Amino acid sequence: MNLRSAFVMGSALLVGAVTSADAEELRYAVGYPPGAAAIDAAESAAKIIANASGGELTVKVYTSALLSFGEMEGGIRDGIADIGYMVTPYFPKDFPRTNLLNDMSMQLSNVGADVNKIAGMAYGGAMMEYIILNCPDCLAEYKAQNMVFTGVGPTASYHLLCNQPVTSAEALKGKRLRAGAGQWNRWAVALGASPVQITGQESLEAMKQGIIDCTVLSTVTALKDFQLINAVTDITLGVPGGVFAATPATTVNADVWKGLDTKKRSAFLRGAAYMSAAIPFIDHSRETAVVEEAAGKGIKTHEPEADLKAATASFLAQDASTVAELYSKAFGVANAPDMMAAFRPLLEKWVGLVNGIASVEDLAALYEQEIYSKIDFENYGN
Template identity: 45%
Template sequence: MLNKPVLKALTASLLISGVSFAATAQGETLRYALGYPPGTDSAKAAENYADWVEKYSDGELKVKVFPLSLLNFAETSSGVRDGMADIGYLLSPYFPAEYPHTNLLAEAAMQLQLFGDEVKGKEGPAYIGALAEYVFFHCEECNEEFQNQNQVFTGIASSSNYMLNCSQPVTTVQQLEGKRLRAAGSQWSRWAENFGATPVTLSGNEAFEALEQGVVDCVIISAPDLENLGIIEATTDITTDVPGGVFAGAEITNTNQDTWQGLTDSQRQAMLHAGAHISAEIPWVYHQRDAEVLERARSELGINIHTASEDLVEATREFVRNDMDVIARYYKERHGVENGAEMLKEFRPILEKWVKLVQEVDSQDELAEIYWQEVFSRVDPATHGM
């Protein structure tokens, strides 16, 4: 009689037509699904990740990227779980019940507002370094959540700062009141409600149509994603400095556990090394492209670029200070996370360390090397996800 691990591996091999367990060790191609369209920043990063996997595995592993074709964002969690893809660009906030501990940490990213100029322009690199370190080494619950979905955590990335992208000017507390805002996470939903606005939950793939048709008045999103998701075509006014924070719930290379366990230690190490590169590339590129996208919006499309009123900026910072306690309480009451306050307390000095670590970083390659040396190289491929 087959024992459970062997039966599980054989079942997975059938599910994904040979691209798993025994097959991957022989150099078969892994399928990588992401919900972004071809040509976007994340799709380009995924192609670069494929190159890094092949390089670090000495050609034993190859990755084929499927941008917005194999799985969309809403399908990625179950698709990777069930073996429709070997690797998936997971956006965990889309699945609050499945990944509550992970999402709690991602929601806390608005605390970057409180560091001010110390981290300005490098919010994403700082937060992702801290988050990768915390999830790999300090959050057993996070890794259990992934394993419960038949997945293994191997990398994470973020956007640049989140802005208000609207069909009318919204720069003051008064102008926020009554607006309908597409929010990509509970923290931004609470921020909207705090100022009398109504948060609307929509997939990123639906945001353009919602703004164009007046279903929402603003989309809270980063500047590069205005182009990546086509939202820039429906935008007339951008307010750059609120609500702030980064989208940090992007587990960009979550891997099907059956596939992962079918790899050799050296192949898993290669994927972790490639994971350090893509985890650095996406937030770095997003930050580098902020100014470019905003200049195109202003000069080519006639979009009005605003800064928020001083009252709105300070009120936002006060909201963030109070929201750390709210996040812990919310996840305890809604999702049964009993140690949320302790997690945030433990995470804070790690974030402070990473704010300092990235201050002098001046290239994507340098950031990838710091991620590798400080975090990814310390993950044991013989035990992680096994």
């Protein structure tokens, strides 16, 4: 039996008739606007949870109208939502270990020569296995905020999207970049560019007005979600690399979690596995079509020149110690070097595991097999 069959069969076996009095409905705040891919994935996860629980546990998905990403921590903690799609860099002091793991994702390029097409799927698997099964201190950060960690949904690889060709280290110097999280800001500075602190949603107008020359994002997010297809002229693939993985996409209010019996917890984690798989798989699977659409509009794609690759590799060789020192001094993560050393072999493992994955269901089943099946449903999160 393949992984997809096992996943589907496992869900189907739990379906049964339940009276409305037995059913419990949870509110899921996703934070994206209507029509976003994450909303569709959340709706699919909700169906899996309902089926796996035999209708005893249902989930109603809410868009950004309920909670924005900036409001998500307080909203989950205080019970405005039962489940929420977290973006932990909004709350750096509360989730430093999750953010540390996210802040080293450019190291993916040191794991394999060609990881761009599987980066989000691999990084998500490694990050979830580390946090859930190997990092009690990580889980304690969520517990302190009255939350239970149940998964992440990373993006696809980050590339350089510009309004002019930027393929060499020399061409990057002096460019103004919307670079987002810490590692990409540090890369930009190290290579002589100037990071500009704006949100991804502001990138389109900023590029049109000449405030930025480039943005560092996944192609799907940049070109489609933020509509930069109307401003970008050139894409340099593979640099800076890395993924955005500080996205605990199905974080649960701890009081709600404690009220769920083991059957409902098991059912919920089936949905969490699907959500964690859907976000990166869909992002990766849409890349080819989006780049082709961009080409149809005259947008050119490039490979980075040797000097840009070399400069990026030199930056990465130094940045690991920078990350460890930053999180140790600024956020009190005294064991940051040990965390990074323990995470590296898991990342190598997951780069191998996700090769050949052909569907969201297969990826969700792999996450179930390698991570979720090893959770003690009765005691996890208590």
